[in-house]
Amino acid sequence: MDVEIIIGCVIIALALGGIIALNLWSRRTINRIAQNGYRTARQTLREMQRDK
Amino acid sequence: MTNNSSQLPDLPEHVPHGELARELTLFHITMMGLGMMIGAGIFLGMGISIGVAGPGGAILTFALNGLLAMFTAMSYAELSSAIPRAGGAYNFARVGFGRGSSFLAGWMEWFASSVAGSMYALTFAIYTVRFFEYFHLLHWLPVSILLFEKIVAVLTAGLFIYINFRGASETGKVGALITLGQTLFLLIIGIVGIAVAIKEPERLANFKPFMPNGWHKLLITMGFTYVAFEGYEVIAQAGDEALEPRKNLPKAMLYSVLIVTCIYVLAAFATIVSVKSSDAILEGQQLWIWIGRHQQRGFGEAVSRLMPAGNYILTLAVIFASTSALNATIYSATRASYALGRDRMLPRLFASIHKRRKTPYGALLGAAAIIIIVITVLPTTDVASSASIMFLFLFFMVNLCVIKIRRNMADELTYGFIMPLFPVFPVLAILCQVVLAAWLVHMSLLAWIIAPAWIITGLIMYHTWSKSRAITTADEILVLEERKLYDKNEIKEKYPIMVAVANPVNAASLVKGTYRLCGAKDAQVELIHMVPVPDQVSLHDAEKYSEPGKEAMLLAMRKLSKHFPISTTLRYCRSIARGIVSALRQKRVKMLVMGWHGRPSTSLFYLGATIDPIIERAPCNVVVLKDYGEDKMFKHVLVPLAGGPNGPLALEIAAILCDHSAGDGDSITVFTVDTGRRVFDLDTFIDEQTRRLHLERKRFQSKVVKSRNPVRAILDEAKNHDLVVMGTTQKPILFQFAGTSIPEIIARHCEKPIVMVKSDVGVRSWIKRWI
Known part of the structure; x- marks a missing residue:
């Protein structure tokens, strides 16, 4: 198969995968912030670090 | 974002002409x-x-x-x-x-x-x-x-x-x-x-x-x-x-x-x-x-x-x-021009909301005019x-x-x-x-x-x-009062030091330290007080809350104005930290001196909701004093170091604040803990810094202690000294929220007076924080 096609397919997959991953991550973060009632950025980051 | 309040415009509380429907x-x-x-x-x-x-x-x-x-x-x-x-x-x-x-x-x-x-x-x-x-x-x-x-x-x-x-x-x-x-x-x-x-x-x-x-x-x-x-x-x-x-x-x-x-x-x-x-x-x-x-x-x-x-x-x-x-x-x-009208940056018509429809009809008319003109003419x-x-x-x-x-x-x-x-x-x-x-x-x-x-x-x-x-929004910084008690032409080359005073007690505890720092640096002093106004209070009433601050500044002025050129600024901002950092930038200050009561307001902060953000963002050196009473003598000063970028400033501040007189037995102990990892070479560091700062080498002594618990070791050593001077944490900002920070733990638990310093190393510091 053409090298350009392989590279192109990999880039498309990475771009779409990146968008989907960012969407999933963001959705989880938004729900977690809403459920736990975090307020400031400092508090949210700290609680998220703590969860890890 | 700073606004002089001499002519306060109408405030947001008086603006709404109705609300948009939330549906x-x-x-x-x-x-x-x-x-x-x-x-x-x-x-x-x-x-x-x-x-x-x-x-x-x-x-x-x-x-x-x-x-x-x-x-x-x-x-x-x-x-x-x-x-x-x-x-x-x-x-x-x-x-x-x-x-x-x-x-x-x-x-x-x-x-x-x-x-x-x-x-x-x-x-x-x-x-x-x-x-x-x-x-x-x-x-x-x-x-x-x-x-x-x-x-x-x-x-x-x-x-x-x-x-x-x-x-x-x-x-x-x-x-x-x-x-x-x-x-x-x-x-x-x-x-x-x-x-x-x-x-x-x-x-x-x-x-x-x-x-x-x-x-x-x-x-x-x-x-x-x-x-x-x-x-x-x-x-x-x-x-x-x-x-x-x-x-x-x-x-x-x-x-x-x-x-x-x-x-x-x-x-x-x-x-x-x-x-x-x-x-x-x-x-x-x-x-x-x-x-x-x-x-x-x-x-x-x-x-x-x-x-x-x-x-x-x-x-x-x-x-x-x-x-x-x-x-x-x-x-x-429509919403863009409505927002401009709401804040009076465009005529009020743009902020008008239809009583029954709850829609911004004035802004709609504006958008319609542009759309139709462009369709027909351009x-x-x-x-x-x-x-x-x-x-x-x-x-x-x-x-x-x-x-x-x-x-x-x-x-x-x-x-x-x-x-x-x-x-x-x-x-x-x-x-x-x-x-x-x-x-x-x-x-x-x-x-x-x-x-x-x-x-x-x-x-x-x-x-x-x-x-x-334009109306003033709650996020802005208001300058309520500014005074200069010296002739501007006299102090061209002075080192600008800002002192943040909160109340008369805090101001009294800052005077001695400030006096020493200003004397050593040949400084001009800018006293700042950020008026704490509760969120629910209108900005018009900010001045009512300024009395303790004015009293504190008067007290500090009385003691410092004989020796140094002084100016004062009284400001309001919903966030005291943001207000102070903004003033530091605006006045191009090189050192900020502030006090610390010794306990953080919530578990989210190391030193406090005001001090932590200032230490993170101040574009200058920061010196934070805890229990630094006017009547206290500091003959024996401890400087715990671990090789961080705040070390040189900590050493310099320790030399300034140590009560030193000829023939007297004062000493500055530069201290580090050997935890089994790489040990910081104290003597070389002291040699370099005393040469750079033109200090007497004999005033400094080094001490290394082996321990797996550096916090305990430093707290034990502090018992033999009158004052502890040390740098704040230097973790990158992304990781500052995680885990604990040794300097701040020591600061919280140490019973002796403490001075925390943060050195501003310009672009290098900024890049390091972001990376």
């Missing part, structure tokens, strides 16, 4: 975003993209543009979750950069959205008229087709302005239905394309050559189709009308980018497999060349061969697409390019805002969403937008005349009208 759901606002994205741009741009970048390039264009749009969407999502108000980029700029920048953002947004609206109204008119022409239904027309198109465009714009006037719910519902229709249409095209490719795999041969004109053509097609991804702006405008805005606005932005990218990629794929390479219609050409030759009509020509009645359905889809985009852009333009294509430039400027500004606001107001705003890997995405978005804006220079010369002309008009408007009338 848009997550579905409505997602559809509004999609509606603005799937405008006419994608239908017109697909054929051109395939012609310029080739079959593979077209799919790559939409996938990569989706990823780029995601970066800016993350910035919009974070900001609109923290500042969910109508105005979008205008509000973000107001909070991040102050009045001037925000006016410009709102001014550009108003124009860009209105012009985009007129373009969509014209697109609708052109396709509708052609549709009727195709069936020979317009031969009776007494006017030319061109004039008839303009009349239809004006009538269409009028209809959608009326729908917007009917209310947000009607706007959202009508827009949602139209958008759902066109989204489903594109989805069906994509699914049919996949089905056809599975049934007849030989159609995949159309992908060869994959990038016939080279990879660099991607940049051109990405710039050309970027406009088809900018729907998050209209979602941000719905902050006053969306249900659960902190949660729904960011979700809608991110979902709309995901949906639109998948649909565009599917539609591009379907276009490329729409015709077999052996089909007679291609006349021996490759498909991508054939589509490219049809330019804007390429998508339609290809799709009409993919499915029965494709041409008619596509025409209807373009009509739907342009009306939904028109609906969304009118909404966006060359739409070039004006639309200038709208693209302004959208790029806006996104550029929003990406800067998200960095500045997270940095300066992370402890003030209530966030509904926090982006990951901050600030990687906004920085990447800024870089890409610079490249795309540069490319637009070559696209339309007139666009680069219209855009600056509109901006210059805005600047004139701001300086002659808006600046003096």
Whole structure:
């Protein structure tokens, strides 16, 4: 198969995968912030670090 | 962002003329975003993209543009979750950069959205008229087709302005239905394309050559189709009308980018497999060349061969697409000018809300005027390019805002969403937008005349009208009083030290330390007091809370003014830390001295809600004094070091604060703990620093203690000393929220007076913090 096609397919997959991953991550973060009632950025980051 | 309060304008509490109705759901606002994205741009741009970048390039264009749009969407999502108000980029700029920048953002947004609206109204008119022409239904027309198109465009714009006037719910519902229709249409095209490719795999041969004109053509097609991804702006405008805005606005932005990218990629794929390479219609050409030759009509020509009645359905889809985009852009333009009117940067009429409909009818009239003028008078294509430039400027500004606001107001705003890997995405978005804006220079010369002309008009408007009338928002910093007690010409070369005083007790404890520091540095002193006003109290009443601060400054002035030139400033800001950091920048201060009561207000902070942000962001050296009483003597000073960048400043401050007189037995112990890892070479460090600072070497002694618990070892050693001087933590800002910090734990538990120092090492410090 053409090298350009392989590279192109990999880039498309990475771009779409990146968008989907960012969407999933963001959705989880938004729900977690809403459920736990975090307020400031400092508090949210700290609680998220703590969860890890 | 600093405002002199001598003439306080009217405050936000007195402004509202009513409120917008809050009734848009997550579905409505997602559809509004999609509606603005799937405008006419994608239908017109697909054929051109395939012609310029080739079959593979077209799919790559939409996938990569989706990823780029995601970066800016993350910035919009974070900001609109923290500042969910109508105005979008205008509000973000107001909070991040102050009045001037925000006016410009709102001014550009108003124009860009209105012009985009007129373009969509014209697109609708052109396709509708052609549709009727195709069936020979317009031969009776007494006017030319061109004039008839303009009349239809004006009538269409009028209809959608009326729908917007009917209310947000009607706007959202009508827009949602139209958008759902066109989204489903594109989805069906994509699914049919996949089905056809599975049934007849030989159609995949159309992908060869994959990038016939080279990879660099991607940049051109990405710039050309970027406009088809900018729907998050209209979602941000719905902050006053969306249900659960902190949660729904960011979700809608991110979902709309995901949906639109998948649909565009599917539609591009379907276009490329729409015709077999052996089909007679291609006349021996490759498909991508054939589509490219049809330019804007390429998508339609290809799709009409993919499915029965494709041409008619596509025409209807373009009509739907342009009306939904028109609906969304009118909404966006209206909310931008409404926000300007609400803050009195435009006449009050723009902030007027209809009593029954709850819609901003004044702002609607303004947007309608621009849309109709552009439809009837101006060359739409070039004006639309200038709208693209302004959208790029806006996104550029929003990406800067998200960095500045997270940095300066992370402890003030209530966030509904926090982006990951901050600030990687906004920085990447800024870089890409610079490249795309540069490319637009070559696209339309007139666009680069219209855009600056509109901006210059805005600047004139701001300086002659808006600046003096704009209301003060709760996020601004007010200067309540400023005094200088010296002749400015006397102190040209003095070292500027700012002393933050909170109350008379705190001021008394700071005087001795300040006196020593100022004496050693040959300094001029700027006393600052940030007036603490409760959130629910009007800014007009800020002065009522200033008495303890005035008393504290008077006390400090009485003791220091005999020896040093003194000036004072009394300010108000909802966040004391932000107010002090702003004053440090404005006054170009080199050292800040402040007191610490010894306990953090909440577990979120090491030293306190005010001190932590100041230490993180102060553009100068910071010295924090704890229990530094006026009557105390400090003969034996302990300086615990671990090789961090604050070490030299800690040593210098220790030498200044140690009570030293001839023949006296004072000593400064430079101390480190050997935990089994690399041991800091204390003697070499002391030699270098005493030479640099011209200090007596014999005043310093080094001490190394072996221990696995450095906190315990330092606390034990501190018992033998009168004062402890040490640096604050230097962890990168991204990790400061995690775990614990040794200096701050020591500071909390040490029973002896403590001085914490943070050294400003300029750009190096800034880069290190971000990396």
